[in-house]
Amino acid sequence: MKPAPFGYERPRDLQAALAVLGEAKTSAKIIAGGQSLGPMLNLRLVEPQLIVDISGLAELKQVERRGDELVLGACVTHADIEDGRIPDVTRGAMQGVAGNIAYRAVRNRGTVGGSLSHADPAADWVSALSALGARLTLRSLSGARMVAMEDFIVGALESALRDGEIVETIHVPAMPASAHWGYAKSCRKTGEFAHAIGAILIDPSAATARVVIGAIDSAPVVITNAAELFGGRIAGDYKDRFDARVADVLLAKAGVSNAAHRHIHVNVLKRAVSEAAA
Amino acid sequence: MNMIALTVNQRAVQVSAEPRTNLADFVRDKLDLTGTHLGCEHGVCGACTVLLDGVPARSCITYAVACEGAEVTTIEGLDEDDVTTELRAAFTREHALQCGYCTPGMLVSARDLVLRLPQADERLIRVGLTGNLCRCTGYVGIVRAVQSVIEARRARNIAPEPDGGRKILGPVGSGRSVHHGADRAERMPPLGSEQTSPEAASSVASIPDFIPATVLTQHFSVAHPPEQVFAMFDDIAAVAACLPGASLTAPPKPERVEGAIRVRIGPIAATFQGAARVEQSPADMSGRIVGIGNDRRSRSSTQGEIRYRLVPIEQGTRVDLSIGYTLTGMLAQVGRPGLVRDLAARLIAEFAGNLDRRLSGSSPGDDTAAELNGMALVFSLLRARVARWVGRFSSKNDEAT
Numbered sequence: 001m002k003p004a005p006f007g008y009e010r011p012r013d014l015q016a017a018l019a020v021l022g023e024a025k026t027s028a029k030i031i032a033g034g035q036s037l038g039p040m041l042n043l044r045l046v047e048p049q050l051i052v053d054i055s056g057l058a059e060l061k062q063v064e065r066r067g068d069e070l071v072l073g074a075c076v077t078h079a080d081i082e083d084g085r086i087p088d089v090t091r092g093a094m095q096g097v098a099g100n101i102a103y104r105a106v107r108n109r110g111t112v113g114g115s116l117s118h119a120d121p122a123a124d125w126v127s128a129l130s131a132l133g134a135r136l137t138l139r140s141l142s143g144a145r146m147v148a149m150e151d152f153i154v155g156a157l158e159s160a161l162r163d164g165e166i167v168e169t170i171h172v173p174a175m176p177a178s179a180h181w182g183y184a185k186s187c188r189k190t191g192e193f194a195h196a197i198g199a200i201l202i203d204p205s206a207a208t209a210r211v212v213i214g215a216i217d218s219a220p221v222v223i224t225n226a227a228e229l230f231g232g233r234i235a236g237d238y239k240d241r242f243d244a245r246v247a248d249v250l251l252a253k254a255g256v257s258n259a260a261h262r263h264i265h266v267n268v269l270k271r272a273v274s275e276a277a278a
Numbered sequence: 279m280n281m282i283a284l285t286v287n288q289r290a291v292q293v294s295a296e297p298r299t300n301l302a303d304f305v306r307d308k309l310d311l312t313g314t315h316l317g318c319e320h321g322v323c324g325a326c327t328v329l330l331d332g333v334p335a336r337s338c339i340t341y342a343v344a345c346e347g348a349e350v351t352t353i354e355g356l357d358e359d360d361v362t363t364e365l366r367a368a369f370t371r372e373h374a375l376q377c378g379y380c381t382p383g384m385l386v387s388a389r390d391l392v393l394r395l396p397q398a399d400e401r402l403i404r405v406g407l408t409g410n411l412c413r414c415t416g417y418v419g420i421v422r423a424v425q426s427v428i429e430a431r432r433a434r435n436i437a438p439e440p441d442g443g444r445k446i447l448g449p450v451g452s453g454r455s456v457h458h459g460a461d462r463a464e465r466m467p468p469l470g471s472e473q474t475s476p477e478a479a480s481s482v483a484s485i486p487d488f489i490p491a492t493v494l495t496q497h498f499s500v501a502h503p504p505e506q507v508f509a510m511f512d513d514i515a516a517v518a519a520c521l522p523g524a525s526l527t528a529p530p531k532p533e534r535v536e537g538a539i540r541v542r543i544g545p546i547a548a549t550f551q552g553a554a555r556v557e558q559s560p561a562d563m564s565g566r567i568v569g570i571g572n573d574r575r576s577r578s579s580t581q582g583e584i585r586y587r588l589v590p591i592e593q594g595t596r597v598d599l600s601i602g603y604t605l606t607g608m609l610a611q612v613g614r615p616g617l618v619r620d621l622a623a624r625l626i627a628e629f630a631g632n633l634d635r636r637l638s639g640s641s642p643g644d645d646t647a648a649e650l651n652g653m654a655l656v657f658s659l660l661r662a663r664v665a666r667w668v669g670r671f672s673s674k675n676d677e678a679t
């Protein structure tokens with residue numbers, strides 16, 4: 001299908017983009033890679049009056065290492081990360097995630113900022129960046145604010161973005177050498193959105209872990225205090241201590257009422273844990 | 279119309295097109311380059327894959343206007359290309375095409391794999407081609423063809439290029455546009471208002487019984503005795519006022535309540551208009567609302583049924599809900615019961631809060647008048663029709679649960 005008519009603006013810089021969004025009395029929608037918005041426009045599920053194209057904004061296509069974190073512009077694409085065109089602070093973790101999103105032709109245009117803003121619970125960055133402990137800078141005409149990933153995704157297709165706000169940068173903490181990473185995604189066909197995602201960043205030497213159960217039908221379950229999942233203690237033998245029952249209870253609490261679905265999610269998480277321990 | 283300047287198959291072109299024109303329609307309709315095919319038009323099938331700044335991109339979900347200054351190469355532009363020439367021979371030899379519909383996109387993706395893959399690994403080739411659907415060949419010949427070209431080239435010591443030659447950051451096709459004041463595109467006039475038209479509402483003639491395709495159960499509690507809640511449920515206008523996004527379009531009668539409910543789920547907005555019928559059974563403090571409605575924009579219709587039962591609890595009343603619905607049309611393609619359940623839970627929470635406030639004598643929150651913001655799911659308790667859906671696009675369309 002073809003989209004309903006819309007107006008189009010390509011602001012020259014971020015400030016101009018914010019101004020267009022800020023003044024828009026009409027329904028305006030940002031477009032970055034268009035790989036999520038495009039299908040919705042074509043299916044006429046969204047009919048904005050104005051599209052504001054941010055894909056050309058140089059400010060959003062920069063990457064910088066700042067102290068202990070990598071600051072990624074929102075318009076960096078999945079393929080940029082897959083191909084290693086940006087510095088690697090996660091010891092290959094982000095690269096691995098990027099390469100398994102959709103298809104190459106989609107990854108060449110789809111952006112990290114767009115994926116997070118779209119807030120599809122099944123999207124890979126939604127889970128992966130929550131596990132990596134990323135934060136986002138959201139900017140509007142009235143200034144910038146910083147939001148942690150777990151506060152950014154509010155529900156299915158619902159983010160903390162306010163009217164007139166743009167995701168400007170994504171801040172990814174460098175992964176310590178002692179940390180282990182595991183990421184598992186279950187889908188029936190390669191390149192498809194996940195039916196279940198498990199992600200874990202665990203540092204046995206520091207006894208810390210961030211665990212994410214994603215691709216449930218609402219915001220992912222982010223467990224920052226994860227000792228309970230490993231019999232009360234995070235140590236080198238975490239793989240053997242992984243307690244599937246605790247994960248099952250967490251899923252039930254998050255509203256996943258179907259036992260078969262919980263089973264799939266728990267097993268995908270288990271796979272992520274095994275991958276981390278491998 | 280916008281004037282769009284870009285390079286297509288190494289030729290500078292400057293053509294005007296509407297902003298909504300995708301790159302595939304642009305090359306097909308404006309430049310007569312009909313080798314680029316359109317299948318699904320939402321990024322899944324790969325038929326429309328072209329090279330944008332030298333690497334593959336979906337031309338169906340890339341708007342031409344966003345490619346100002348970019349280099350586009352369609353299948354026609356690959357006539358003299360080395361890799362594609364080898365691939366064409368291999369496709370012929372291995373019977374890698376039949377009807378040919380997928381072939382232009384398949385060749386573009388195959389070419390990218392030939393350049394990038396270090397060796398002719400069958401699994402990697404199959405994974406690399408998952409974004410290109412072929413309904414004829416069964417893929418075996420295609421995979422073999424790609425394998426043979428990779429093998430031949432690596433045997434000739436042609437090294438792979440893992441990044442496909444791309445060196446800069448950001449969406450391919452973006453970034454070479456010029457920005458000057460005059461570049462501002464015209465703004466489209468606001469779309470027609472979406473106010474509920476009474477005819478549309480009454481165009482739902484009858485409210486039939488039906489067997490729901492999906493049933494969800496939910497419950498909530500309010501701090502008021504069942505009798506009071508039950509009486510409140512009899513007041514259709516009051517209940518409608520507690521439901522975010524709902525409006526009545528005619529004075530309600532239990533046998534026919536006409537109205538509309540506007541919901542927004544992420545970026546998707548829908549207004550379902552229709553009618554419902556309300557039944558109450560005082561004996562066991564239960565009731566039923568059956569409704570039917572349509573969203574004109576997405577051409578989707580829904581039938582819904584809400585059954586409730588009030589159960590006395592220590593702190594007041596527990597309202598047990600069973601929500602059944604059937605959704606057809608565009609939204610059904612993208613709706614998943616699981617997401618709907620999440621939405622239903624949020625909507626019910628908001629409804630319960632408003633109901634509680636109203637039972638306590640205060641008016642519901644201001645948000646009621648506005649559209650339901652947040653992941654809403656629609657279901658109209660006691661009034662208009664029902665619908666619930668939610669969006670997931672692309673490859674998850676076939677998801678049934």
Ligand SMILES: Cc1cc2nc3c(=O)[nH]c(=O)nc-3n(C[C@H](O)[C@H](O)[C@H](O)COP(=O)(O)OP(=O)(O)OC[C@H]3O[C@@H](n4cnc5c(N)ncnc54)[C@H](O)[C@@H]3O)c2cc1C
Pocket residue numbers: 029030031032033034035036037038039054074075100101102103106109110111112113114115116117118122123124125161165166167168191192193194320321322545672673
């Ligand atoms: C066939 C197909 C398969 C896919 N499979 C997967 C998959 O397996 N896993 C996965 O994770 N994703 C998948 N995707 C989605 C893909 O990753 C998209 O690229 C991504 O979700 C959106 O990025 P975008 O830049 O294209 O955003 P757009 O489509 O341009 O925008 C998406 C939304 O975000 C808003 N937006 C964009 N950028 C910003 C910003 N900087 N600030 C504020 N708002 C913004 C837009 O207004 C819009 O609402 C798939 C897509 C397709 C077409």
Ligand code: FES
Pocket residue numbers: 315316317318319320321322323324325326327336337338339
């Ligand atoms: S038509 Fe573009 S991917 Fe199907």
Ligand code: FES
Pocket residue numbers: 374375376377378379380381411412413414415
């Ligand atoms: S040859 Fe017919 S679709 Fe592939």
